[in-house]
Amino acid sequence: MPEMLSLSNDPILFLSLMLAKILAVFIVVILIVAYATYAERKIIGRMQTRLGPTMTGPLGLLQPIADGLKLFFKEDIIPAQSSKLAFLLAPMMILVPAFITVAVIPFGGDVVIKGFAVPLQITDLNIGILYILAMAGLGVYGIVLAGWASNSKYSLLGGIRSAAQVISYELAAGLAIIAVFMLSGTLSLRGIVAAQSGSVLDWYIFSQPLAFCLFVITSLAEINRTPFDLPEAETELVSGFCTEYSSMKYALFFMAEYANMIVVSAITATLFLGGPAGPFAGPINLLLKVFFFMFLFIWIRATFPRVRYDQLMFMGWKVFLPLALLNIVITGAVVVFL
Amino acid sequence: MAKKETMTINMGPQHPSTHGVLQLVLELDGETVVNAVPHIGFLHRGVEKLAENRSYHRALPLTDRLDYLAPMSNNLGYVLTVEKLLGITDQIPERAKVVRVMMAELTRIKSHLVWLATHALDIGAMTVFLYCFREREQIMDMYEKLSGARMTSNYFRVGGLSLDLPEGFVDDVTSFIDDMPGHLDTYEGLLTGNKIWQKRTVGVAPISAEDAIDIGLTGPALRGSGVDWDLRRDNPYSGYEDYDFEVITRDGCDTFDRYKNRLDEMRESCKIIRQAVDKLQPGPILADVPDVCLPPKKDVVNSIEGLIHQFKIITEGFKPEPGEVYQGVEAPKGELGYYMISDGSANPFRMKIRPPSFVNLQALPKMVEGKLLADVIAAIGTLDIVLGEIDR
Amino acid sequence: MIKELIQGLSITAKHLLPGNSTTVEYPKQRLETSERFRGLHHLVLEHDREKCVACYLCPTVCPAKCITIEAGEDKNGKKYPTVYQIDMLRCIFCGYCVEACPLEAIEMTGEYELANYKREDFCFTKERLLK
Numbered sequence: 001m002p003e004m005l006s007l008s009n010d011p012i013l014f015l016s017l018m019l020a021k022i023l024a025v026f027i028v029v030i031l032i033v034a035y036a037t038y039a040e041r042k043i044i045g046r047m048q049t050r051l052g053p054t055m056t057g058p059l060g061l062l063q064p065i066a067d068g069l070k071l072f073f074k075e076d077i078i079p080a081q082s083s084k085l086a087f088l089l090a091p092m093m094i095l096v097p098a099f100i101t102v103a104v105i106p107f108g109g110d111v112v113i114k115g116f117a118v119p120l121q122i123t124d125l126n127i128g129i130l131y132i133l134a135m136a137g138l139g140v141y142g143i144v145l146a147g148w149a150s151n152s153k154y155s156l157l158g159g160i161r162s163a164a165q166v167i168s169y170e171l172a173a174g175l176a177i178i179a180v181f182m183l184s185g186t187l188s189l190r191g192i193v194a195a196q197s198g199s200v201l202d203w204y205i206f207s208q209p210l211a212f213c214l215f216v217i218t219s220l221a222e223i224n225r226t227p228f229d230l231p232e233a234e235t236e237l238v239s240g241f242c243t244e245y246s247s248m249k250y251a252l253f254f255m256a257e258y259a260n261m262i263v264v265s266a267i268t269a270t271l272f273l274g275g276p277a278g279p280f281a282g283p284i285n286l287l288l289k290v291f292f293f294m295f296l297f298i299w300i301r302a303t304f305p306r307v308r309y310d311q312l313m314f315m316g317w318k319v320f321l322p323l324a325l326l327n328i329v330i331t332g333a334v335v336v337f338l
Numbered sequence: 339m340a341k342k343e344t345m346t347i348n349m350g351p352q353h354p355s356t357h358g359v360l361q362l363v364l365e366l367d368g369e370t371v372v373n374a375v376p377h378i379g380f381l382h383r384g385v386e387k388l389a390e391n392r393s394y395h396r397a398l399p400l401t402d403r404l405d406y407l408a409p410m411s412n413n414l415g416y417v418l419t420v421e422k423l424l425g426i427t428d429q430i431p432e433r434a435k436v437v438r439v440m441m442a443e444l445t446r447i448k449s450h451l452v453w454l455a456t457h458a459l460d461i462g463a464m465t466v467f468l469y470c471f472r473e474r475e476q477i478m479d480m481y482e483k484l485s486g487a488r489m490t491s492n493y494f495r496v497g498g499l500s501l502d503l504p505e506g507f508v509d510d511v512t513s514f515i516d517d518m519p520g521h522l523d524t525y526e527g528l529l530t531g532n533k534i535w536q537k538r539t540v541g542v543a544p545i546s547a548e549d550a551i552d553i554g555l556t557g558p559a560l561r562g563s564g565v566d567w568d569l570r571r572d573n574p575y576s577g578y579e580d581y582d583f584e585v586i587t588r589d590g591c592d593t594f595d596r597y598k599n600r601l602d603e604m605r606e607s608c609k610i611i612r613q614a615v616d617k618l619q620p621g622p623i624l625a626d627v628p629d630v631c632l633p634p635k636k637d638v639v640n641s642i643e644g645l646i647h648q649f650k651i652i653t654e655g656f657k658p659e660p661g662e663v664y665q666g667v668e669a670p671k672g673e674l675g676y677y678m679i680s681d682g683s684a685n686p687f688r689m690k691i692r693p694p695s696f697v698n699l700q701a702l703p704k705m706v707e708g709k710l711l712a713d714v715i716a717a718i719g720t721l722d723i724v725l726g727e728i729d730r
Numbered sequence: 731m732i733k734e735l736i737q738g739l740s741i742t743a744k745h746l747l748p749g750n751s752t753t754v755e756y757p758k759q760r761l762e763t764s765e766r767f768r769g770l771h772h773l774v775l776e777h778d779r780e781k782c783v784a785c786y787l788c789p790t791v792c793p794a795k796c797i798t799i800e801a802g803e804d805k806n807g808k809k810y811p812t813v814y815q816i817d818m819l820r821c822i823f824c825g826y827c828v829e830a831c832p833l834e835a836i837e838m839t840g841e842y843e844l845a846n847y848k849r850e851d852f853c854f855t856k857e858r859l860l861k
């Protein structure tokens with residue numbers, strides 16, 4: 001068993017590999033973000049008997065780039081009555097947590113380089129899950145700030161909705177995962193993947209089906225996707241918290257939405273589907289699982305109506321939370337008595 | 339306790355789901371609506387006044403632009419009123435009447451499809467929107483084939499129809515109504531059983547039967563409150579008494595029942611259309627009233643009498659006896675009525691339109707007060723308003 | 731409840747299969763307009779000149795008052811319109827002019843791409859209408 005590469009045994013190699021990993025992950029995530037918008041438009045288009053983008057490039061493949069360029073060159077409007085600093089900060093505050101969450105997600109087993117074992121993961125925090133939950137919690141500040149700083153009533157309503165929604169659903173999501181690490185006995189994502197590394201049946205989706213469903217649903221709510229897209233519910237609040245945003249700042253919100261989708265898919269894959277385990281090379285397995293969840297999210301968006309604010313709260317506090325608690329109790333009983 | 343402050347927001351006139359240019363001034367306490375005041379008039383074109391300066395014939399295209407989602411129903415109401423004013427109601431040939439019913443029912447489906455599309459979209463189910471528009475497109479194609487225009491049909495004429503059915507039209511209609519029930523099942527598959535849809539519509543935007551009657555609600559919105567009232571059956575026109583159809587009534591008083599009502603109405607419309615297709619016999623399409631109806635084109639081109647006749651009607655118009663009439667039709671959105679006064683000249687002295695959406699809109703404040711912001715959207719959708727008709 | 735949710739998902743999934751698209755890719759493909767389509771007007775030619783005899787029926791019936799005609803006489807004493815102009819910005823495409831014309835001298839075509847840049851471009855003079 002080769003020694004784990006760390007800052008103490010080969011600092012140069014460690015740092016350069018670390019940079020390479022960060023860059024690789026970042027590029028992959030950005031690419032997926034760009035093409036997730038394309039895929040979403042194509043898939044929803046097809047489901048709605050339309051074609052989606054077809055004009056820019058072959059099959060419309062250059063559409064995300066065209067969109068990006070367009071947004072980049074749009075006039076950047078900052079409303080006169082807005083609170084400037086907060087207005088500027090908000091889009092970054094929402095995008096950055098989304099991106100840095102990816103840091104703890106393992107995308108493969110260890111590879112041996114120069115006699116050292118290098119984990120395919122940017123960093124393995126021993127409190128990985130807490131870190132993820134914390135970052136998810138940070139993201140909501142961006143939304144609230146955006147809603148408040150715009151000084152527009154629709155934005156404000158969107159911001160408030162989002163705050164309430166994310167807080168209530170984070171609780172349920174957090175409790176749903178507790179059952180997982182009650183089984184794994186560790187908070188490190190690497191550890192959790194290792195705990196599922198036996199056969200397919202070791203994946204926690206089979207031992208924790210309820211937690212899996214709860215987590216998928218609550219995370220849909222956390223990232224404000226249909227049917228829980230209330231903070232931006234375009235038919236009610238025009239565009240919710242990002243009503244007043246334009247140009248690149250709007251693009252950041254847009255990217256954050258998709259980045260969040262990727263993060264949530266990756267977390268779900270890691271916690272319940274064995275992470276990088278599977279028939280192919282580690283990163284490909286993980287990507288396939290991520291794509292599966294993203295497709296699911298898109299599919300759901302094409303199909304379901306939006307729930308109402310009070311119903312959302314009701315479900316969060318009175319359905320999902322008790323279910324998550326129940327799940328913990330059952331898991332606890334099983335762990336202790338069996 | 340801290341002082342409670344409410345927030346006033348302007349929903350509209352530029353808002354994605356106020357169906358055009360409706361402005362709602364909402365007073366909100368958090369997300370709860372304390373007070374809702376609709377402001378209308380952004381689309382006012384003065385249709386009623388314009389009609390006073392046009393001959394009866396030339397006022398007809400104005401009606402296309404009332405409820406632009408159901409132009410043929412508007413045309414129908416108008417021509418029926420003028421025919422009543424002229425006293426030629428029983429001279430309308432059978433074929434014209436049957437085609438009118440057929441087109442009015444197709445129009446009902448067309449209008450209801452847009453209603454379902456936008457209603458579902460407002461509540462967040464965006465796929466239904468495109469499915470509905472796909473079917474609506476077929477009706478538009480039929481419109482185009484028949485009248486030459488996809489929206490502003492301007493097809494009926496005082497005394498009958500402007501043109502006979504084109505070749506293959508009946509086949510198009512039949513194949514459409516054969517497919518339509520299947521499509522309706524698709525929409526229902528996406529919505530009716532869906533728990534979220536039910537949550538968003540059951541018990542939402544309630545209005546009791548008494549309130550509905552007091553306000554003057556008509557159409558599917560009234561029938562959703564359990565009041566069994568349909569002009570097609572209760573005050574038949576254009577030969578509706580000869581058709582066998584059911585008036586769909588449900589008494590849930592809520593958005594869900596109004597939704598079910600309209601879907602079932604589309605099914606009934608398909609039945610009526612099928613009966614109309616069966617009834618269709620060759621025959622004249624214009625009443626034999628030379629003072630009112632334009633002569634057939636071939637007469638105009640070939641005979642001097644026809645030419646003079648054409649000149650006379652177009653330059654002078656026809657002059658109904660002084661008097662006043664009211665005629666209501668069951669338009670897709672409710673009772674569309676025209677109240678027409680003639681002073682014996684070639685122009686209407688006064689044309690008052692009773693648009694269903696205008697009256698139905700009055701129910702909105704009642705439906706949403708004390709409810710949530712999201713219910714306002716559902717209420718606007720369920721009332722199926724069209725601003726072209728409200729503002730006139 | 732779950733059953734209905736899955737039913738909904740299966741409906742959208744079914745439409746995902748190829749062959750369900752109803753899109754007409756507009757500039758590349760065009761819809762066929764019907765024979766009766768009420769598009770841009772066209773003045774009918776007869777013996778290399780317009781059939782219209784400037785009888786003023788169409789401007790009379792036009793609800794939008796968008797047809798301008800000035801009548802003149804040619805050397806044979808036959809009436810013809812020296813000016814025949816339709817303001818397409820006002821026209822509502824009701825088709826009354828066609829219906830009114832006793833000579834079938836004006837008709838409507840399937841031409842519907844009428845967007846233009848200048849106000850003058852919407853004034854369709856006799857020459858343009860005869861094309």
Ligand code: SF4
Nearest residue numbers: 792821822824825827
């Ligand atoms: S189509 Fe109607 S509005 Fe247009 S020129 Fe002819 S009569 Fe006038």
Ligand code: SF4
Nearest residue numbers: 782783785786788831
């Ligand atoms: S009605 Fe016909 S003939 Fe008369 S002016 Fe118009 S186009 Fe010419």
